[in-house]
Amino acid sequence: MAIEIKQLLIKSNVVDEEESAPVAEREIASASIKQEVMSECRRLILEMLQDKGQR
DSSP: OOOOOOOOOOOOOOOOOOSOHHHHHHHHHHHHHHHHHHHHHHHHHHHHHHHHHHH
């Protein structure tokens, strides 16, 4: 039996880092996290497309 998810809600809390951290460091950390997430998304999408093509 297949289950279809029509809506997925994710709740999260974002806690600010210590104010003593320089703004540049926080921006670099944000950029690196964004790059990590984007590369993982690309990998998953490519994997899904390859799986679909193999069927």
